Amino acid sequence: MKRIIGLALLAGSACTAPRPALPPPPPPRSASELASWEKPPPLAPERDQPLYWSSRRVRLENGLGLTVISRADTQVTALQLWLPSAADPSEGRVAAMVEALRAGTRTGPGVVLVNPRLAQESIGLHTEATGTTFTWRVLPRAAQLGLELLADFVQHPVFDEVETRIRLRQELSLIQRSSTGPTHLANLARGAIPGIAIPNPEQDARGILGLGPKELKEVHRCSVSAKGAELVVVGPNEIEPVIEWASAAFAELPRAPEQQACASSSSARSRGAAQSSPGAGRLTQLQFQIVYGGAFDPVMIMVLPGPAPSSEDYLPFALLAEVLEHRDAGSAQELRHMGATYGIHARINAGFPELTLLELEGQLDPDQAQAALRRLVEDMRGVSGTLTQHELDEVKRRWRNGFISSLASNEALAASAIGEARRGRSPEAIKGWANELTQVTLERCRDVARRWLEDAQPSVAVAGVPVKLVRGLGLGGRVRELYWTNELQEHKKGL
Amino acid sequence: MFRADGEGGAKDSRGGKALALALALALRASTADARSPSCESADRLTLKNGVEVVLKAERALPMVAIVSSVHVGSRNDPAGYAGLAHYVEHLTFREAPRFPSVFKLYTEAGATGMNGTTSSDTTDYFASVPAAQLERAIWIEARRLGLGLSALAEQAAEDERQVVLREHEARFGYAPEVRLATAIFEALYPVEHPYHAPFATEESLEQLTLADARWFFAEHYRPDRVRLVLVGDFEPEQAKRWIERDFGRLGPQSSGSGSPGPGAALPLSAPECRWASASQTPSRRRLRLLSRSRNERLELFWPVLAGEEPERARGSFNMLASEVRDAAAQNGLSHRVSGELSQRELASFWRISIDIAPGQSLEKVEGLFKAVIEELRRSSSSAQSLNADRQALELATRLEETRAMSRALRLVRRECVPSSCVDPALLDASTLSQLDRFAPDKALVVERRYSRGASADGEIQAVP
Numbered sequence: 030m031k032r033i034i035g036l037a038l039l040a041g042s043a044c045t046a047p048r049p050a051l052p053p054p055p056p057p058r059s060a061s062e063l064a065s066w067e068k069p070p071p072l073a074p075e076r077d078q079p080l081y082w083s084s085r086r087v088r089l090e091n092g093l094g095l096t097v098i099s100r101a102d103t104q105v106t107a108l109q110l111w112l113p114s115a116a117d118p119s120e121g122r123v124a125a126m127v128e129a130l131r132a133g134t135r136t137g138p139g140v141v142l143v144n145p146r147l148a149q150e151s152i153g154l155h156t157e158a159t160g161t162t163f164t165w166r167v168l169p170r171a172a173q174l175g176l177e178l179l180a181d182f183v184q185h186p187v188f189d190e191v192e193t194r195i196r197l198r199q200e201l202s203l204i205q206r207s208s209t210g211p212t213h214l215a216n217l218a219r220g221a222i223p224g225i226a227i228p229n230p231e232q233d234a235r236g237i238l239g240l241g242p243k244e245l246k247e248v249h250r251c252s253v254s255a256k257g258a259e260l261v262v263v264g265p266n267e268i269e270p271v272i273e274w275a276s277a278a279f280a281e282l283p284r285a286p287e288q289q290a291c292a293s294s295s296s297a298r299s300r301g302a303a304q305s306s307p308g309a310g311r312l313t314q315l316q317f318q319i320v321y322g323g324a325f326d327p328v329m330i331m332v333l334p335g336p337a338p339s340s341e342d343y344l345p346f347a348l349l350a351e352v353l354e355h356r357d358a359g360s361a362q363e364l365r366h367m368g369a370t371y372g373i374h375a376r377i378n379a380g381f382p383e384l385t386l387l388e389l390e391g392q393l394d395p396d397q398a399q400a401a402l403r404r405l406v407e408d409m410r411g412v413s414g415t416l417t418q419h420e421l422d423e424v425k426r427r428w429r430n431g432f433i434s435s436l437a438s439n440e441a442l443a444a445s446a447i448g449e450a451r452r453g454r455s456p457e458a459i460k461g462w463a464n465e466l467t468q469v470t471l472e473r474c475r476d477v478a479r480r481w482l483e484d485a486q487p488s489v490a491v492a493g494v495p496v497k498l499v500r501g502l503g504l505g506g507r508v509r510e511l512y513w514t515n516e517l518q519e520h521k522k523g524l
Numbered sequence: 525m526f527r528a529d530g531e532g533g534a535k536d537s538r539g540g541k542a543l544a545l546a547l548a549l550a551l552r553a554s555t556a557d558a559r560s561p562s563c564e565s566a567d568r569l570t571l572k573n574g575v576e577v578v579l580k581a582e583r584a585l586p587m588v589a590i591v592s593s594v595h596v597g598s599r600n601d602p603a604g605y606a607g608l609a610h611y612v613e614h615l616t617f618r619e620a621p622r623f624p625s626v627f628k629l630y631t632e633a634g635a636t637g638m639n640g641t642t643s644s645d646t647t648d649y650f651a652s653v654p655a656a657q658l659e660r661a662i663w664i665e666a667r668r669l670g671l672g673l674s675a676l677a678e679q680a681a682e683d684e685r686q687v688v689l690r691e692h693e694a695r696f697g698y699a700p701e702v703r704l705a706t707a708i709f710e711a712l713y714p715v716e717h718p719y720h721a722p723f724a725t726e727e728s729l730e731q732l733t734l735a736d737a738r739w740f741f742a743e744h745y746r747p748d749r750v751r752l753v754l755v756g757d758f759e760p761e762q763a764k765r766w767i768e769r770d771f772g773r774l775g776p777q778s779s780g781s782g783s784p785g786p787g788a789a790l791p792l793s794a795p796e797c798r799w800a801s802a803s804q805t806p807s808r809r810r811l812r813l814l815s816r817s818r819n820e821r822l823e824l825f826w827p828v829l830a831g832e833e834p835e836r837a838r839g840s841f842n843m844l845a846s847e848v849r850d851a852a853a854q855n856g857l858s859h860r861v862s863g864e865l866s867q868r869e870l871a872s873f874w875r876i877s878i879d880i881a882p883g884q885s886l887e888k889v890e891g892l893f894k895a896v897i898e899e900l901r902r903s904s905s906s907a908q909s910l911n912a913d914r915q916a917l918e919l920a921t922r923l924e925e926t927r928a929m930s931r932a933l934r935l936v937r938r939e940c941v942p943s944s945c946v947d948p949a950l951l952d953a954s955t956l957s958q959l960d961r962f963a964p965d966k967a968l969v970v971e972r973r974y975s976r977g978a979s980a981d982g983e984i985q986a987v988p
Contacts, residue, residue: 057675430635437585
């Protein structure tokens with residue numbers, strides 16, 4: 030019989046023994062020594078920051094947009110393909126099909142599998158409501174082979190039954206994982222916004238289990254096409270050969286999904302015009318989703334709809350999100366300084382076709398959760414009146430420098446180029462982003478804040494606070510109460 | 525639906541192998557520019573007060589990565605004060621009367637990515653700054669050391685302690701995880717080893733005071749324990765002038781005790797470095813955490829052996845991790861397998877972590893692991909897979925070299941035993957045949973098991 034030794038006491042025993050006293054700290058540094066650190070060097074004037082690369086943008090015969098950016102001093106070639114026809118607003122079928130692409134592709138001599146070890150790195154897949162993005166990084170001398178393999182991966186799946194089952198089983202596990210925790214909390218908050226369909230993990234799981242090779246092939250036929258699609262290649266390779274390789278590799282990508290067979294599925298995904306003004310998509314009152322269970326301090330995510338990326342309001346709105354997170358006078362930082370939170374982080378979620386979501390999330394001290402929630406909402410609503418030139422300039426400076434730093438990565442540049450291509454612009458427009466930023470004025474930001482944030486009614490999901498905390502906020506609103514379980518289903522209790 | 529990519533690739537297991545189209549087939553290994561960043565050359569100097577400076581000037585982008593590293597870490601926490609080094613790190617960011625916070629100063633300069641980390645061995649402070657503002661960044665880091673905690677108010681220190689507690693909660697959440705982490709390190713390192721110490725707990729953090737932090741700062745934040753690294757677009761001679769002006773005037777804060785207190789950091793030549801050359805064998809072979817969490821996991825830890833150069837075993841390790849990942853996915857046993865080399869100054873370890881898929885058992889996963897190793901031992905590495913491993917390592921190395929901050933953080937690293945530079949392209953069959961050192965019976969095996977028992981939640985067992 031094995032002798033098992035319980036370590037619970039051993040591992041914790043150091044805490045119960047009295048600890049030795051430390052020596053007293055030395056005297057503080059002298060006043061003159063401290064004073065010598067009061068004045069920092071003045072800020073130097075901002076330098077012009079030219080960006081160097083050459084690029085070319087073409088459209089292939091099948092309509093696929095192709096952008097090639099050549100950066101001689103980089104070491105890795107990034108490939109990125111965006112297919113808007115492979116959008117998956119909620120059903121999960123397209124996402125499952127994309128994942129099942131890993132089950133095999135037909136090329137040349139026969140069926141091959143893109144083994145990530147042999148192909149240096151696995152192909153990244155990300156499906157959301159606006160489309161599917163494929164990302165890959167290869168050694169520059171492998172760029173041609175990489176393009177050919179990526180094209181085969183996307184265009185010629187086999188959906189082998191055995192391999193597909195393996196991949197979809199993995200997908201099921203990932204869904205189960207994401208059905209609890211912060212991801213689920215975020216989905217709860219987003220799902221309260223009108224017009225946003227958030228996947229139900231249970232539904233997704235049922236859907237995936239029913240997908241066989243025949244169904245997957247149909248989804249593939251209806252989803253994968255060159256319609257609106259963009260391919261970007263960024264690396265030290267010369268431009269012309271890359272255009273030649275990509276044209277040959279993606280020649281067979283169909284121009285559009287088959288019209289009749291796919292009409293029913295495409296209409297389910299059709300959407301109206303991009304949201305450029307507040308209105309549809311906004312809540313008329315605050316919406317709280319309170320989730321009980323879990324062992325942590327309260328975790329919160331606050332979500333508010335914003336303008337579409339194509340809207341003129343988008344850039345000021347994104348800057349406002351940064352202001353809310355970083356401003357010294359704002360509640361996010363003050364709450365952090367008080368120890369009430371371990372930081373509130375803001376981001377713009379641009380994964381929806383007609384709008385964006387401003388999302389603030391973080392962990393709250395339970396004793397100060399109520400004050401923190403109230404302050405964050407008030408801060409958001411009041412920023413149109415409190416925003417200063419100084420803090421706007423700081424945010425703009427940081428954003429510009431963060432963008433410059435990100436350009437060290439060809440993958441990041443490829444993503445930016447995709448963004449520009451989606452807006453019908455050349456990648457050279459990226460070089461002018463810094464100027465675009467400087468043109469965003471204080472008055473413009475205030476105007477955007479007035480229209481989008483002043484009477485904001487966010488959707489808030491909180492895990493770990495009692496409902497009385499929320500009811501005592503004094504902000505009104507509707508409350509839903511839910512419970513974590515270990516199963517895919519969630520139990521809903523009362524409204 | 526937001527579906528991020530999971531681990532990729534499933535190996536065909538049906539009779540007869542499908543053709544695996546490897547990018548490596550048509551490619552010959554290149555030996556050019558595929559070196560580990562820690563091997564890159566840099567301009568090095570030492571100031572009169574002992575501050576070490578490492579400069580790597582280049583013009584790729586108009587920015588500079590700055591790292592100020594103090595040679596003190598969690599291994600220097602005095603007994604009963606676990607978490608003190610980390611607490612001090614947090615406090616150096618706070619504002620004080622007449623002194624704006626480090627964040628504010630950097631933000632004004634348009635810096636990004638400013639943060640700090642405390643490891644077992646060092647506390648590193650870093651930021652990416654526009655090239656034009658390098659003078660300000662150098663001054664900020666010098667001020668952090670020169671100002672110390674003298675001007676900090678008690679309330680600010682108390683508030684930051686709450687922040688540290690929140691961070692601890694976010695990271696560990698579940699108290700038994702902390703105890704398990706402590707138990708793992710206790711098993712990997714003997715009692716006298718500097719890494720054999722309890723992890724910080726809520727209890728230990730609750731007791732820390734500003735006076736404790738001030739003593740720790742004065743004791744350890746000395747100029748001769750500081751290494752400053754700059755990577756990016758700057759003029760070296762101008763940078764040296766600023767560094768000499770600001771870092772050169774730093775002196776140690778006088779210590780009331782007149783002698784090193786408990787847990788004092790020692791230079792690399794000190795006797796502590798003997799641990800880097802000592803053999804390590806885990807004192808226990810298997811730990812088991814019982815909890816009510818259904819997320820079961822199997823982890824295996826292998827200490828890096830005395831005299832072993834970890835980079836030379838990386839090929840074998842990567843191949844093993846990949847094969848385990850493929851096999852586990854293929855059999856539906858796991859959807860997430862990760863492998864890493866955790867490198868520390870005095871001792872490092874390899875780790876493979878396997879999340880068990882719902883409905884599967886730890887025993888099956890462990891059986892699979894053993895089967896994979898046996899299979900790999902039997903079959904010799906093909907030229908194709910050998911070349912592929914080289915390509916993968918070369919790509920990984922180039923990706924690391926992409927970011928100035930990654931390279932700066934590698935240049936700041938200290939090693940008791942300097943590692944040699946390994947060119948991934950030179951990996952050969954003998955390098956990849958080091959699988960035996962990753963046998964399960966040489967590992968510390970850690971299980972996280974689901975248990976319904978009322979008293980079982982959080983119990984840690986040592987299984988002989």
